[in-house]
Amino acid sequence: MTEQAVVQDDAISEVIGALEELLGDRITTSMAVREHHGRGEDYFKPVPSDAVCFPHSTEEVAEIVKLCAAHKVPVIPFGTGTSLEGHVTAPHGGITIDLMQMNNVLEVHPEDMDCRVQAGVTRKQVNEYLRDTGMFFPIDPGADASIGGMAATRASGTNAVRYGTMKENVLGLTVVTADGRIIKTGGRAKKSAAGYDLTRIFVGSEGTLGVITEVHLKLYGIPEKIASAVCQYPSLEEAVNSVILTIQAGVPIARIELLDSLMMERSIAYSDLKGYEAKPTLFYEFHGTEAGVEEQAQLVREIADDFGGSAFQWTVDTEERNHLWQARHDAYYAGIAAEPTKLGMSTDVCVPISRLAECILATEQDTKGSGFDCPIVGHVGDGNFHVLFMLDPDDEDEVRRVKDCNRRIVERAIAMGGTCTGEHGVGVGKMDYLEDEHGEAVELMRTLKRAFDPENIMNPGKMVRI
Amino acid sequence: MTEQAVVQDDAISEVIGALEELLGDRITTSMAVREHHGRGEDYFKPVPSDAVCFPHSTEEVAEIVKLCAAHKVPVIPFGTGTSLEGHVTAPHGGITIDLMQMNNVLEVHPEDMDCRVQAGVTRKQVNEYLRDTGMFFPIDPGADASIGGMAATRASGTNAVRYGTMKENVLGLTVVTADGRIIKTGGRAKKSAAGYDLTRIFVGSEGTLGVITEVHLKLYGIPEKIASAVCQYPSLEEAVNSVILTIQAGVPIARIELLDSLMMERSIAYSDLKGYEAKPTLFYEFHGTEAGVEEQAQLVREIADDFGGSAFQWTVDTEERNHLWQARHDAYYAGIAAEPTKLGMSTDVCVPISRLAECILATEQDTKGSGFDCPIVGHVGDGNFHVLFMLDPDDEDEVRRVKDCNRRIVERAIAMGGTCTGEHGVGVGKMDYLEDEHGEAVELMRTLKRAFDPENIMNPGKMVRI
Numbered sequence: 038m039t040e041q042a043v044v045q046d047d048a049i050s051e052v053i054g055a056l057e058e059l060l061g062d063r064i065t066t067s068m069a070v071r072e073h074h075g076r077g078e079d080y081f082k083p084v085p086s087d088a089v090c091f092p093h094s095t096e097e098v099a100e101i102v103k104l105c106a107a108h109k110v111p112v113i114p115f116g117t118g119t120s121l122e123g124h125v126t127a128p129h130g131g132i133t134i135d136l137m138q139m140n141n142v143l144e145v146h147p148e149d150m151d152c153r154v155q156a157g158v159t160r161k162q163v164n165e166y167l168r169d170t171g172m173f174f175p176i177d178p179g180a181d182a183s184i185g186g187m188a189a190t191r192a193s194g195t196n197a198v199r200y201g202t203m204k205e206n207v208l209g210l211t212v213v214t215a216d217g218r219i220i221k222t223g224g225r226a227k228k229s230a231a232g233y234d235l236t237r238i239f240v241g242s243e244g245t246l247g248v249i250t251e252v253h254l255k256l257y258g259i260p261e262k263i264a265s266a267v268c269q270y271p272s273l274e275e276a277v278n279s280v281i282l283t284i285q286a287g288v289p290i291a292r293i294e295l296l297d298s299l300m301m302e303r304s305i306a307y308s309d310l311k312g313y314e315a316k317p318t319l320f321y322e323f324h325g326t327e328a329g330v331e332e333q334a335q336l337v338r339e340i341a342d343d344f345g346g347s348a349f350q351w352t353v354d355t356e357e358r359n360h361l362w363q364a365r366h367d368a369y370y371a372g373i374a375a376e377p378t379k380l381g382m383s384t385d386v387c388v389p390i391s392r393l394a395e396c397i398l399a400t401e402q403d404t405k406g407s408g409f410d411c412p413i414v415g416h417v418g419d420g421n422f423h424v425l426f427m428l429d430p431d432d433e434d435e436v437r438r439v440k441d442c443n444r445r446i447v448e449r450a451i452a453m454g455g456t457c458t459g460e461h462g463v464g465v466g467k468m469d470y471l472e473d474e475h476g477e478a479v480e481l482m483r484t485l486k487r488a489f490d491p492e493n494i495m496n497p498g499k500m501v502r503i
Numbered sequence: 504m505t506e507q508a509v510v511q512d513d514a515i516s517e518v519i520g521a522l523e524e525l526l527g528d529r530i531t532t533s534m535a536v537r538e539h540h541g542r543g544e545d546y547f548k549p550v551p552s553d554a555v556c557f558p559h560s561t562e563e564v565a566e567i568v569k570l571c572a573a574h575k576v577p578v579i580p581f582g583t584g585t586s587l588e589g590h591v592t593a594p595h596g597g598i599t600i601d602l603m604q605m606n607n608v609l610e611v612h613p614e615d616m617d618c619r620v621q622a623g624v625t626r627k628q629v630n631e632y633l634r635d636t637g638m639f640f641p642i643d644p645g646a647d648a649s650i651g652g653m654a655a656t657r658a659s660g661t662n663a664v665r666y667g668t669m670k671e672n673v674l675g676l677t678v679v680t681a682d683g684r685i686i687k688t689g690g691r692a693k694k695s696a697a698g699y700d701l702t703r704i705f706v707g708s709e710g711t712l713g714v715i716t717e718v719h720l721k722l723y724g725i726p727e728k729i730a731s732a733v734c735q736y737p738s739l740e741e742a743v744n745s746v747i748l749t750i751q752a753g754v755p756i757a758r759i760e761l762l763d764s765l766m767m768e769r770s771i772a773y774s775d776l777k778g779y780e781a782k783p784t785l786f787y788e789f790h791g792t793e794a795g796v797e798e799q800a801q802l803v804r805e806i807a808d809d810f811g812g813s814a815f816q817w818t819v820d821t822e823e824r825n826h827l828w829q830a831r832h833d834a835y836y837a838g839i840a841a842e843p844t845k846l847g848m849s850t851d852v853c854v855p856i857s858r859l860a861e862c863i864l865a866t867e868q869d870t871k872g873s874g875f876d877c878p879i880v881g882h883v884g885d886g887n888f889h890v891l892f893m894l895d896p897d898d899e900d901e902v903r904r905v906k907d908c909n910r911r912i913v914e915r916a917i918a919m920g921g922t923c924t925g926e927h928g929v930g931v932g933k934m935d936y937l938e939d940e941h942g943e944a945v946e947l948m949r950t951l952k953r954a955f956d957p958e959n960i961m962n963p964g965k966m967v968r969i
Contacts, residue, residue: 148857191696220944226853227885229922230657237703258753287724387692391614419693456695478686482699488954
């Protein structure tokens, strides 16, 4: 062990000691807790930090970060642990800050349709809280993720095609900076031209610039009418072309989700979906007034007909609709449940809608040609889809073959003007692709990182190579 | 003159010499041209730079910035010169880069509804270019501003209530950084979680971090049906309350603009509007399908009735509609034309919609009580409104009284959770308020500025005090 590593050990012991004084039993070095916090829901091997702490306030987070900063000890923010790109691993050790005990809804302003929550509030919790207000928060990744984690990864989900992503739906943040200051970004006005957009700097920064402790969210009125529908297609190509035409026709659809035949097979089994076949399928949802929804649905039905879609199966009541969408949200779990001895790796490219058919079909051919039988599922209205590889992390050959195939998927998407990640973030898994996608601009990202976190203590080893 | 200033003079002479070699007659030190470039459409006294140059390409901009960087000479980007906050003044001298000869539309992708333009393309030019494609770009500040300038100031306008601001509608940028590198930010995918949001860092950065040379824009399909309407109200309070209820009812209105009675009087005269009285007035626009527009209009009409609004005056044909909206866009010019010996100063606060009536009414009382007779006009659906003061910049007492009143307007808006500027930006005029609004976060803005522009050559003396 080098001298530097010993100093590091000393520093960590000192920080842990001071944190024990500050937090009492809300810090632990138990291996079980550390291992649980050392991985997300992905294929990365757990890399535990040195201790996990559970603050109750922004002020406590600031104290924790100040201590870590003073000793140059890494800080790893943690929400629900549902990251898919190794965001919560601790390759350089350090202190994990689990924000899940900061789970209060702080204010709700029905008259302005916004609310402020602590970072540990989950998306379902927000909507449960809002249940009787006539409002909802639309951003819905598959997992019941924390709002802080969703902001940190610029998450989206099935509603993004209509309501946007966390980028569009965060009005402001409370952030603890890398030196332990507490700042508030943004504001409650619907728009502002007052200064640099610090909110958007932290949204999607993956814990590498600071710790998000509170999030001010934009809310929406629950539509007068919501109707869901399912339509099954003869082929993947016809399903995707149906999506492209729907988007190009300008239908303000709320959700349009693709499940290929293998994904349908797995979701039918996992989520007990009744009345569907294992065929390429689109799940739709329409939001609007009574007349507006009818108008949208009519147009989409005509497009579906043109591509050989089956008759729409309408899900009329709320419970049935919720079951359908829970099944869609559980697609990742349905996929990984099919091969319980393996771990999942979900690709996440996103391309301009005009290139979506070409991209998905080439990807399908590529995976099949490479000997994989992977389900495909996606937020296709945004041009975003996931290929779910299953792998044994100890099988080097399998890992290599999956990574090679994934690299081709990413390169194909970037060549089409797309991105390596639509919503999962870069984390550890996509660091190699950031330069491919952004070229020289990555150097400016490094400049930003170095300025905001000069000692590189904020979630180091993620996103940008320093 | 201090030694430093002499060195500065030498540096500028050297840069101008080198730029003459690079650009030939596309650089000038003519006082007339410099003075024209030394002010916007505001009340600030012109502060000319030392020379104005007219590049034709991003590469030329990069060469200009490299030369300036090498000699630590300030760079002031310039578009149509319609800034309202002194953005184009050159308090530290330097080189103005007029981008208006970079005015090509570079690509249009109808199938993905996006396009890429050079920074000097104006908003009307984009829409003229798109005329036969069935698409349009909605962001519309009063002036026919350049897209580069609009991105730099995070501009919005009458359509923002439905379509958002430049923040939501810029997909990516080409930027020349403070050291003369050319970087591309963002991409053509509808969403991405790949790295820090550099696009949003430069949108609204007011030329203080780099020069925007190309902008990738999101486009929209021209709605099947567009209908405009005008409704006049007995009082300002009733007009504003009608707006608040319309927004809270969730009507997806495309435009809802307020003109108070004085503004109406001036617009009737300036824009030859026929059939209207000098009363508090709302201009509306509805976008959607035939049925959707009818549904929206019906609901809004009922709300207007409740607040004593006159019967809607519909403008059915395109020409009449364009005339109405041109009148709205010309409101600032109508206002300043009424007092030709004075200059205009437009306030620009924006508050949460629930506080709008309170804010506007208190503001009206304040201006009247302070002896001013100012028109009020605004993008009220967003909570954003402008009070147009007219002043003689040489009348110190008048300037002081206007500034005092403006300070109270800003403080009132910030106390209500609002912002000092909804769309005009900070520039020189609102630097004093940035700290009031953002507190400690301004220090982080400084960190960003210092990191991206360590020599403080990019539009120095604007936005953030270094």
